[in-house]
Amino acid sequence: MKVCVLTLFPELFDPFWAHGIIRRAVQAERLIPRTINIRDHAQGRHRVTDDRPYGGGCGMVMKPEPLTAALADARAGLPAATTLLLSPQGKPFDQAAAQSLAGAEELILVCGRYEGVDERFIDAHVDAEVSIGDFVLTGGELGAMVVIDAVTRLIPGVLGNAESAGNDTFSDGLVEYAHYTRPATFDDRAVPEVLQSGNHQSIARWRHETALIRTALKRPDLLHGRDFSAEERAILMKWRRNLDRLLG
Numbered sequence: 513m514k515v516c517v518l519t520l521f522p523e524l525f526d527p528f529w530a531h532g533i534i535r536r537a538v539q540a541e542r543l544i545p546r547t548i549n550i551r552d553h554a555q556g557r558h559r560v561t562d563d564r565p566y567g568g569g570c571g572m573v574m575k576p577e578p579l580t581a582a583l584a585d586a587r588a589g590l591p592a593a594t595t596l597l598l599s600p601q602g603k604p605f606d607q608a609a610a611q612s613l614a615g616a617e618e619l620i621l622v623c624g625r626y627e628g629v630d631e632r633f634i635d636a637h638v639d640a641e642v643s644i645g646d647f648v649l650t651g652g653e654l655g656a657m658v659v660i661d662a663v664t665r666l667i668p669g670v671l672g673n674a675e676s677a678g679n680d681t682f683s684d685g686l687v688e689y690a691h692y693t694r695p696a697t698f699d700d701r702a703v704p705e706v707l708q709s710g711n712h713q714s715i716a717r718w719r720h721e722t723a724l725i726r727t728a729l730k731r732p733d734l735l736h737g738r739d740f741s742a743e744e745r746a747i748l749m750k751w752r753r754n755l756d757r758l759l760g
């Protein structure tokens with residue numbers, strides 16, 4: 513995937529491209545990143561990228577001309593790209609959105625700063641606004657990194673088999689099962705016996721059960737409307753009986 517980020521702070525991305533799985537994806541050219549400094553497309557000696565808001569009020573607004581010129585530069589190399597603006601007003605970004613973006617060949621992400629960007633730029637050039645949560649950041653750069661990170665690990669071939677995203681939280685509408693590693697006992701807490709049994713069927717059953725129960729406890733909202741399998745119904749009934757017994 514070719515991804516281009518429009519930002520006033522391109523240097524923030526240098527360490528991001530250079531570490532962990534993102535770095536590996538870049539080296540393997542499964543992720544081909546580019547950052548464009550919006551300021552490079554601003555006019556005049558001072559290369560001004562922001563100005564006071566019409567109507568008064570505090571803060572500054574990003575001017576539409578440098579953004580439009582920077583976007584034209586990005587699009588010259590990525591003619592088929594979807595253009596997303598990071599914004600707290602956007603659609604909440606989730607795993608389903610990451611999965612759908614992972615199938616794209618090209619993507620442009622625009623990072624706002626200050627009070628945000630001139631609305632006319634959004635009207636004319638932005639395909640969708642994306643929020644990474646109901647809070648307000650100082651800029652879109654962290655949001656862009658969140659989107660790129662979540663999407664990149666879903667690009668086919670980026671994660672090795674050993675790191676497969678298949679069991680991840682959300683992949684089957686459940687949170688993931690619990691993980692344990694050596695030592696077998698830590699602080700008087702032992703790893704569940706079944707995980708040391710070598711019985712793959714029992715391990716798979718245990719993992720499915722714990723994923724379902726952990727989802728019910730941690731994220732019950734994920735289970736609303738779920739089409740429970742017969743096995744899942746049996747697991748939930750068993751836990752209901754356990755709870756009934758506990759409560760008398």
Ligand SMILES: C[S@@+](CC[C@H](N)C(=O)[O-])C[C@H]1O[C@@H](n2cnc3c(N)ncnc32)[C@H](O)[C@@H]1O
Binds near residue numbers: 601627644646648
């Ligand atoms: C201080 S914010 C502007 C907030 C804007 N005044 C508002 O109330 O909607 C500056 C920039 O940070 C980015 N940003 C802030 N919060 C974000 C969020 N939750 N998700 C994605 N981007 C965000 C956007 O690019 C935004 O233009």
